[in-house]
Amino acid sequence: MKQNTKIAFIGGGNMAMAMASGMIGTVCQAEDILVIDINTAGHDRWLQKGVKTSSQVSTDLAQCKVWIYAVKPQNIHEAIEGSKIHLQSDTLVISIAAGLNTQSLSAWLGSQDNPWPGLVRVMPNTPALIGKGVTGLYAMASLGEKDVLLAEQILTSIGSVVRVHDESLLDAVTALSGSGPAYVFLLIESLVGGAMALGLDDKQAKKLAIETILGSAELAAVSDQEPAALRENVTSKGGTTAAALAVFEQHNFRETVKQAMQAASDRAIEMAGELGKS
Numbered sequence: 001m002k003q004n005t006k007i008a009f010i011g012g013g014n015m016a017m018a019m020a021s022g023m024i025g026t027v028c029q030a031e032d033i034l035v036i037d038i039n040t041a042g043h044d045r046w047l048q049k050g051v052k053t054s055s056q057v058s059t060d061l062a063q064c065k066v067w068i069y070a071v072k073p074q075n076i077h078e079a080i081e082g083s084k085i086h087l088q089s090d091t092l093v094i095s096i097a098a099g100l101n102t103q104s105l106s107a108w109l110g111s112q113d114n115p116w117p118g119l120v121r122v123m124p125n126t127p128a129l130i131g132k133g134v135t136g137l138y139a140m141a142s143l144g145e146k147d148v149l150l151a152e153q154i155l156t157s158i159g160s161v162v163r164v165h166d167e168s169l170l171d172a173v174t175a176l177s178g179s180g181p182a183y184v185f186l187l188i189e190s191l192v193g194g195a196m197a198l199g200l201d202d203k204q205a206k207k208l209a210i211e212t213i214l215g216s217a218e219l220a221a222v223s224d225q226e227p228a229a230l231r232e233n234v235t236s237k238g239g240t241t242a243a244a245l246a247v248f249e250q251h252n253f254r255e256t257v258k259q260a261m262q263a264a265s266d267r268a269i270e271m272a273g274e275l276g277k278s
């Protein structure tokens with residue numbers, strides 16, 4: 001990435017903050033970022049990071065080669081309408097909004113007859129805050145490979161990137177890694193609750209739960225054994241793990257997870273239908 005490439009976030013909430021935190025000091029400096037957020041309540045957090053913020057668009061936006069729309073899906077059409085006047089012919093636009101597809105977004109950025117060609121749709125996740133995110137990326141076929149590489153370079157600064165060539169798969173990515181951190185936090189909450197019921201205190205329970213998840217994930221990442229084999233390694237015949245797993249099976253754990261992910265994916269498709277009309 002060229003030095004001093006300017007990057008704008010339109011919407012400066014949780015996800016923009018998570019992404020910018022990973023980007024600053026790796027692919028850019030704080031002064032290379034511009035945040036436009038109509039909600040001034042969060043401006044102080046950005047100023048403390050040394051990032052310029054504004055509650056309205058200005059010609060500063062035209063100086064930014066990369067625009068990242070990081071508003072809620074229901075606000076993106078309005079945000080595009082309010083900013084697109086500053087688009088330059090080489091602006092690379094990245095949308096992180098769940099559900100909304102490139103067909104709607106590129107028509108809003110350009111027009112129905114002349115859709116904006118320079119668009120990448122991505123699905124990051126909140127561990128980006130500590131550089132451990134994982135992002136699904138779909139690039140429109142009309143986008144030049146140089147811009148795809150630029151998008152990948154920016155996103156690699158907040159973790160790893162998985163590119164998909166069929167846009168509909170981004171809804172599956174949303175159901176897995178986009179929403180996934182919430183599933184893991186729910187698991188941590190449940191483990192802590194279970195441990196406290198068994199007598200451990202909150203601090204002990206939290207440490208044991210988090211370290212177990214961290215260690216298991218790292219083991220799965222480096223091991224040449226499949227997750228199922230790693231699970232079997234823990235499960236002694238007639239032992240404690242077998243007793244616990246039997247309860248999970250009785251309550252259809254796998255089916256529950258599958259149904260939850262289906263609901264997330266269905267909701268992404270539903271939002272695209274509700275909001276994605278030009």
Ligand SMILES: NC(=O)C1=CN([C@@H]2O[C@H](COP(=O)(O)OP(=O)(O)OC[C@H]3O[C@@H](n4cnc5c(N)ncnc54)[C@H](OP(=O)(O)O)[C@@H]3O)[C@@H](O)[C@H]2O)C=CC1
Binds near residue numbers: 011038072073124
């Ligand atoms: N949170 C997550 O884990 C993930 C979220 N996403 C996607 O990221 C996007 C942002 O989510 P999140 O960061 O949680 O949302 P937030 O609500 O935290 O942040 C969005 C910010 O944008 C502001 N805003 C609203 N309209 C405009 C506008 N027209 N111009 C400029 N700013 C505006 C909002 O102000 P106000 O509060 O006044 O509305 C708010 O401060 C969503 O589209 C979501 O689908 C993707 C992956 C993971």
Ligand SMILES: O=C(O)[C@@H]1CCC=N1
Binds near residue numbers: 098174178179
């Ligand atoms: O809950 C949501 O809609 C967003 C998208 C993925 C994570 N958070």
